[in-house]
Amino acid sequence: MKHLSPDKERILAGKAFDIRRLCLEFITCAGWGHIGGSFSEAELLACLYGGVMNIEPRTVDDPSRDRFILSKAHASPALYAILALEGFISEDRLFTYCRLEGLDGHTQRGQCPGIEYSGGSLGTGLSYATGLALGLRLQENFASRVYCLIGDGECNEGQVWEAAMSAAHYRLDNLIALIDYNKVMAKGKVSDLLAIEPLAQKFASFGWSVIECDGHDLADAWRAFYQAKYLEMKGRPVAIIAHTVKGRGLPEAEFNYHWHTHAPSVAQAENFLIELNRTYERNGRFSRPLSSPKDAGLEDVVSADLNPA
Amino acid sequence: MKLAYSSKALREVFGETLVELGGNHKRLLVLDADLNTSSRTVLFKQKYPDRFIQCGIAEANLFGVAAGLAAQGYTPFPSTFAAFATRKALDQVYVNIAYPNLDVKIAGSYCGMTATECGPSHNCAEDLAVMRSLPHLKVLDPGDNRELRAMMHAMMAKPGPVYFRVSKVNAPELFGADHSFEFGRGHLLRPGNDVTLVGTGFMTAVALGAATLLDREGISAAVVHMPSIKPIDEDLLVQQARATGALVTIENHRVFGGLGGAVSEVLAREYPVHIEMLGLSDTVFEAAPLADLLRHYQLTPRAMCEKARALVQRKRRASAA
Numbered sequence: 335m336k337h338l339s340p341d342k343e344r345i346l347a348g349k350a351f352d353i354r355r356l357c358l359e360f361i362t363c364a365g366w367g368h369i370g371g372s373f374s375e376a377e378l379l380a381c382l383y384g385g386v387m388n389i390e391p392r393t394v395d396d397p398s399r400d401r402f403i404l405s406k407a408h409a410s411p412a413l414y415a416i417l418a419l420e421g422f423i424s425e426d427r428l429f430t431y432c433r434l435e436g437l438d439g440h441t442q443r444g445q446c447p448g449i450e451y452s453g454g455s456l457g458t459g460l461s462y463a464t465g466l467a468l469g470l471r472l473q474e475n476f477a478s479r480v481y482c483l484i485g486d487g488e489c490n491e492g493q494v495w496e497a498a499m500s501a502a503h504y505r506l507d508n509l510i511a512l513i514d515y516n517k518v519m520a521k522g523k524v525s526d527l528l529a530i531e532p533l534a535q536k537f538a539s540f541g542w543s544v545i546e547c548d549g550h551d552l553a554d555a556w557r558a559f560y561q562a563k564y565l566e567m568k569g570r571p572v573a574i575i576a577h578t579v580k581g582r583g584l585p586e587a588e589f590n591y592h593w594h595t596h597a598p599s600v601a602q603a604e605n606f607l608i609e610l611n612r613t614y615e616r617n618g619r620f621s622r623p624l625s626s627p628k629d630a631g632l633e634d635v636v637s638a639d640l641n642p643a
Numbered sequence: 644m645k646l647a648y649s650s651k652a653l654r655e656v657f658g659e660t661l662v663e664l665g666g667n668h669k670r671l672l673v674l675d676a677d678l679n680t681s682s683r684t685v686l687f688k689q690k691y692p693d694r695f696i697q698c699g700i701a702e703a704n705l706f707g708v709a710a711g712l713a714a715q716g717y718t719p720f721p722s723t724f725a726a727f728a729t730r731k732a733l734d735q736v737y738v739n740i741a742y743p744n745l746d747v748k749i750a751g752s753y754c755g756m757t758a759t760e761c762g763p764s765h766n767c768a769e770d771l772a773v774m775r776s777l778p779h780l781k782v783l784d785p786g787d788n789r790e791l792r793a794m795m796h797a798m799m800a801k802p803g804p805v806y807f808r809v810s811k812v813n814a815p816e817l818f819g820a821d822h823s824f825e826f827g828r829g830h831l832l833r834p835g836n837d838v839t840l841v842g843t844g845f846m847t848a849v850a851l852g853a854a855t856l857l858d859r860e861g862i863s864a865a866v867v868h869m870p871s872i873k874p875i876d877e878d879l880l881v882q883q884a885r886a887t888g889a890l891v892t893i894e895n896h897r898v899f900g901g902l903g904g905a906v907s908e909v910l911a912r913e914y915p916v917h918i919e920m921l922g923l924s925d926t927v928f929e930a931a932p933l934a935d936l937l938r939h940y941q942l943t944p945r946a947m948c949e950k951a952r953a954l955v956q957r958k959r960r961a962s963a964a
Contacts, residue, residue, distance in 0.1 A: 364760065365760075365932075366759075366760040367760075407764070408761075432760040432762075432930045432931060432932075433930075433931055433935075434929060434931045434935055434936075434939050435929075436930070436931075437930075438762040438763070438929065438930045439760045439761045439762045439765075439930040440761060440762050440763075440764045440765070440930075442762070442763065452763075452764070453764065454761065454762065454763070454764020454765055455726070455727070455730070455731060455764050456700050457700070487677060487699070487700050488700060490677075490699035490700040490701040491700055491701055491702075492701060492703055492704065519677050519699075519700065520677050520678065520681075520700075521675075521677050521678065521679055521680055521681075521685075522677075526697075527677055527697050527699050528677075528697065528698065528699025528700070528701065595681075627932065629932075630932065630933070630934035630935075631648075631812065631813055631933055631934060632648070632812055632813065632814070632815075632845055632848060632849075632933065632934075632937070633648040633813065633815070634934055635849075635933075635934050635937045635938060635943055636646075636815075636848055636849060636852040636943075636944055639852055639856065639943055639944040639945040639948075640852055640855055640856070640944060
């Protein structure tokens with residue numbers, strides 16, 4: 335559908351909120367995780383899994399599904415959360431995040447349904463997505479599209495531009511790159527650390543169609559996806575530059591690189607839930623009592639063996 | 644032997660020593676790839692902002708730029724996670740730095756399993772093997788804070804490429820204030836007759852713990868600490884092989900081509916003896932906190948004690964036969 339109906343928008347807004355709430359819960363319990371980049375992509379994931387992409391738990395292995403590649407794989411919490419909300423995995427599984435035998439801090443291909451790509455080394459996802467898109471075309475699969483979500487700081491990596499050159503060269507109009515342009519990297523602002531502007535012109539000059547949108551405005555993001563799927567010139571890959579806010583929804587975390595990799599304490603998480611409820615005018619509650627992990631190191635392991643209780 | 648553990652992580656000493664060296668060496672530069680508050684090069688950035696170069700999330704470029712700066716007479720310290728310095732920028736490290744023998748000091752932080760929750764993409768169990776196989780490059784893994792500082796002083800005094808490991812681990816205090824570091828020199832920390840336990844980096848603490856457990860069983864274990872993996876202390880290895888006839892190595896690394904590999908290469912040639920290696924097997928360091936990883940991958944004093952006991956028994960059976 336071309337326009338997002340008010341009912342559908344309410345549903346997607348609920349999902350974006352629940353992504354943030356769940357991330358807060360299981361990141362707190364893991365004592366580690368990426369809040370900033372998960373919160374900036376929440377609306378984009380709500381749209382992708384809420385109707386833009388042709389994928390659901392029952393078709394997770396269907397060759398005609400759409401493929402999603404999270405190149406900024408450190409922001410895996412939001413992806414795990416939407417996979418749980420959509421029924422690909424259980425909510426309990428989220429609480430194995432960063433535990434042995436659990437969900438990895440960065441996505442691992444095949445670790446759970448819906449994870450197509452092993453990531454964590456930035457800049458590698460768009461090449462992988464290019465390979466998928468090329469493979470689909472070689473197999474004469476014209477039904478599936480490949481969506482690849484890239485970070486803005488990630489666009490520092492030369493490989494992103496090698497992939498951009500390749501995808502345009504091979505005329506991969508079944509490939510849509512999404513840039514989560516949240517303006518902040520791990521240790522500072524993109525514009526201070528290594529500027530990427532003019533980003534839209536860069537992609538355009540590489541032969542891509544470029545669409546910009548507000549990545550937190552569901553109707554605007556939905557419009558951008560529709561345009562990318564149906565209106566752009568054939569024979570070109572499409573880049574959607576989604577303008578977002580790192581840590582969106584938590585005043586303390588917004589545009590704050592301190593919350594790139596950082597887990598809140600239980601008390602902080604409770605305050606953050608209050609802030610989230612205030613920002614999104616909701617009454618969300620945590621699904622379970624939270625607890626932070628104990629901090630054990632080398633000394634604990636050595637002394638446990640030498641002085642058994 | 645009861646060890647005190649430092650309240651200061653190795654990475655903090657790395658940052659502080661950069662600041663210290665930067666005072667005397669005006670041509671020392673620090674290069675970062677968007678990780679300075681993690682690696683702790685941020686301390687140098689705060690003190691000498693003009694000699695701190697932010698390269699962004701672009702590791703191939705980071706090492707290429709470092710090489711160019713070295714050719715221009717500087718001593719650059721490009722720093723990123725070990726995974727990215729080795730797996731991601733290997734071509735630049737080989738072609739632009741190691742092979743032309745340029746004065747670049749590469750700090751691989753979050754080495755081995757110490758990227759912990761980041762999981763297999765950031766944990767790096769192959770850096771020693773990869774870097775050890777490159778020409779001219781020296782490869783080091785410090786055991787404690789004093790050794791890391793001494794190591795950094797030594798590398799500033801000797802031009803040429805170096806790869807050294809840094810982590811966020813709080814290491815045991817192995818050495819006193821007078822400790823010095825020399826390339827290619829290891830340390831016999833504890834004498835013993837039945838077996839020699841060889842550690843590198845903070846894993847030497849596990850070897851010392853294992854020696855204590857073996858001692859309780861009546862097995863006399865020597866402990867060697869090997870901070871310089873390339874060049875390695877061949878004389879000390881041969882001496883211990885002769886004296887004990889059995890060695891067990893332990894490393895925060897896969898058992899392919901790291902410390903165990905280096906020790907085996909020397910002894911296979913000079914004095915073959917029974918060898919066992921502890922480290923990661925043919926798999927990856929999954930995402931989990933450090934203590935869970937050490938236990939899961941059997942890199943504990945107890946596990947090393949069991950390996951060593953079995954090896955001593957094998958040695959005794961072989962010599963009785």
